[in-house]
Amino acid sequence: MFGLQACAKAPTAAADAAKPAAAAQDDGGYPLVTDVRLQNAGNDDGWLMYRRDYGSSGYAPFDTVNAGNVAQLKQAWDYTSEFDMGHEAPPVVNGDYMFITTPKNHLLAFQASTGKLLWKYEHDLSNAGLKTVCCDVVNRGVALYQDKVYMATLDNHVVALDAKTGKVAWNEKIHEQDVGYAMTLAPLVVKGKVIVGVSGGEYGARGYVTALDAATGKEAWKQHTIPMPDEPGGDTWPKGAAETGGGAAWLTGSYDAETDTLFWGVGNPGPWLATLRPGDNLYTDSVIAMDPATGKIKWHYQYTPNDTWDYDGTNETVFTDIDYKGAKHKAIVSASRNGWFYAIDRTDGKLIYAEKFATATSVTGPDANGKMQTDPALRPTVDKEVFTCPSFLGGKNWWPISVSPQTGLAYVPTLHSCMTIKGAEVSYKAGLPFLGESFLVKRDPAFPNQWGSVQAIDVNTGKQAWTFPSELPWNSGMLSTAGGLLFSGSADGYLYAFDAKTGKVLWKSPQMTSGVLGVPSTWKVGGKQYVGVWAGWGGASPIWGGEMAQDPKVKGIPLGGHLYVFSL
Template sequence: MKFAYRTSVTRRPLRNAVLALPVALACATALTVTSPVRAEDPAGPYQPVTSERLGHAAQDNGWLMYRHDYSSTGYSVLDGINAGNVAQLKPAWDYETGSKSGHEAPPIVNGDYMFITTPKNGLLAFQASTGKLLWKYQRDLSDVGLKTICCDVVNRGVALYGSNVYMATLDNHVLALDATTGKVVWDQALEAPDLGYAMTLAPLVVKGHVIVGVSGGEYGGRGFIASLDAKTGKQIWRQSTIPAPGEPGGDTWPKGAYKTGGGATWLTGSYDPQTDSLIWGVGNPGPWLAVLRPGDNLYTDSVIALNPATGKIKWHYQYTPNDTWDYDGTNEPVLTDLTYQGKAYKALVSASRNGWFYAVDRTNGKLIYAEKFAHATSVSGFKDGRPMTDPAMRPDVDKEIFTCPSFLGGKNWWPIAVDPQTHFAYVPTLHTCMKMKGASVSYKAGLPFLGETFTVMRDPEHPDEWGSVQAIDLNSGKQAWSFKSALPWNGGMLATAGGLVFSGSADGYLYAFDAKTGSVLWKSPKMSSGVLGVPSTWKVGDRQYVGVYAGWGGGVPIWGGDMAKDPRVRSIPLGGHLYVFAL
């Protein structure tokens, strides 16, 4: 059944306020409609988000950043909703956005204030406990062609700092908005639109710096990470991910290729205060066809550590050298401690697009271990900590190959969660393979820069499922449990101290799994669309909430090949809808 609009109190909020947003989104105008929030309003005075609070976000009752804390764990210490009572979880309130594109952002919550973005850079502020709409902002994209937006006009959320909310936009701006009114405080452009760049990630704030990255690897845009002053928007530094000749790693590219080398940084990174390092993923090289750019092509398909004050790269680890399969290395690096073969490590873990689960020493970038979590044939093994690739799996203009996983990856952008109680990583997994063949290509700004054709196909090792949720033991890299899905699993993961793991399915349900065993302890009423969104949880007063977007879209319907043609996938309804649950 479809949810009725419900609140945590007996009266219903006014529907007129709720229904106003679809009109604004459809128009995509420059409108910024605000309802100033006063101290006597239900959400109360806004508590500024300080560097100290961000540093202790793991213990906060809210959800202050994209993956909850600087380690990007996706784990909450809240246990009011737990394995013993989750079966009583009920809808608390919900909100329809009116947009039929992919909805990928998590609810970001500070006190009783919630902030969540919509496709095409809308931003909504709610009272987190009741769903009362406080204000809304809509970015004016009417003069932007959006032709270089890969994989839907999405946005993955906001950052909080001081009394501002920060959002990166599809036309390559970073905005600071007043958290209580929605008024724009500053607006800083980083690149022109429609020439190979876009911005879809949630910013990360570290020591008063707003850190952002860009999309554009499919268009030959040279990737970068940038730092802006949180108070003024002034750019502090900008670090390219593709080194020029004479720079470290510059000799891993053919002459001139660095200018169109890709290396997008389109997912939010992490921060390690112990080493004072930003830890960030870097995407695929351009063009896709690797024979056109011999060499390792640093720092594509890598994780890099940077000095947050200067942007200087400290170290790197490359997941897929000389990538020719679009195996992005942007997958979120989760910082965690583990013990492998009797030795303790300060690690980062990442479930890479290439089908391998990596543990890397976050102090120096050295590989600890790598284990397959999906069917993987292109990256065939490791030698002295370096990934080895199978030459037979490399396409060329006159050579078609069949390899696993597909370019959609064993896991795509949807994030994992790490639970310090079970010491498991929870991984939303795709099971696909692909045919791929080289094609002629030349670079032209604003046009796709691929040089390959491809078809996503079923994985012969998983003939009955397109996806799964699996738990991986961090100390070994081995699977602990798995939940199979006939449909692709594109929902992000949330783990809690209540012994639960939450994630949404493509057929429109939010699941609560037992964190230790994978048993399904609760499944929501059917929601209005499939889930791409990332769930989060927060507490207001004595009540804990869990929220998630339903709103199918993203890359699978566009590029999913045989998976996208599956009648069960094709029949997934569209439409953005935020759902909030509580006991």
């Protein structure tokens, strides 16, 4: 059974920000989030952005909570939300201020040390149909800059609010609603620009990344992910296909200050059925490297050319320096939906290696030039159904990995599933699904007793270092720390602390009130370390999960958002 937890401890003091030594303050004591602080976010006492730092590491250099004392971790405070959809955002923390989002674009501000609710913003979605929001009405968090907090919304707005009061500073619409576009990602702020990408690959949207001025909300640039015929890459599409070509950019990117390069993942092409759009279909299923001042694409690497399995390429790109076969590289690593773990040179986009981390049958691996190849026999048509692995949910979906410089390991929330998939006739109509395929998620025969696992991959080799099997799907993000720990939440409602080197379970929380889909984060206030995570089952797995969603143990996972914060 899923257990109920104690109510939040009664707060005894108003918000009093614990001030990082180098952080300037505004008149109200809020530590300003400057460009310098964002560039050094990995060393901050807070958790200043979606994946902690510009390199998307999900790693904190904190060891107050460590392998020796994590068994003493206790609940510090909690909060119950009003929604029973998927809760996917990490706590974002600056000083003693925490900001976290819920489904349907509510934004909550707490005192991070006590759980006192400071303010609440509810974005008005009363006129939004939300019919073109794929895979639950979720939100993955906020960005911080100066004295403001930024959220992207389901009806295609970006909202800037005063971080201390919740007062709206500006509210800018970037696209019409209910026509196939939505936004569910956490923004990324780089050099005074708030950068976001759109969802909508299942609705014939033409994806793009756009940058807004952080002070005013005015558009600075817009870069489409699907080129038109007269643009570089436009010849990889048949005539007329680019306008509805998909390529949604629905997860948060990374930024390399050393080369002044923005990296962003690009999603699946539309429609799903590839026989309708022969060619590589750039820049779908790719990572693109962009100039953050203009959005201009510098280079790309494509994970799955001419994707017909919804394998996407939006997964986070994590920076790490690796030594592969005696050669040192400044790399980005990514665990792709297609079941392959990639290391790519982040200076030029050249493939270093690609290794399977899940059963992968349709995508067969790179050729001598580093271009990924696929199996023609496993491509569906309107006359042919195929069985292939992984399923469209991927070897890993949006749930972020973490890379620890302490261990040299990448930690991957892994899904073990396959699918049957068959082509179907389809035509485009704005606001309606644009798939051209039917599908059913099935068990992976190689993993008959588990839907998921947590696995550690050596970034220098791409090979598995350890694995922790799970009978249920594992849909929570990863958090690693200098305390030798890896934190992640399970679908049956526990927050786990693993030994980051071996995978041994060192602690797990009392059972929470719902399964964990959220992304854990950690922060320090007054020298005390906290770990926080949303419980709140939902997302794509229970909606589109086929046989997995119908598994009685998966169907039995209770819903309801509940934020838990732990400390020693």
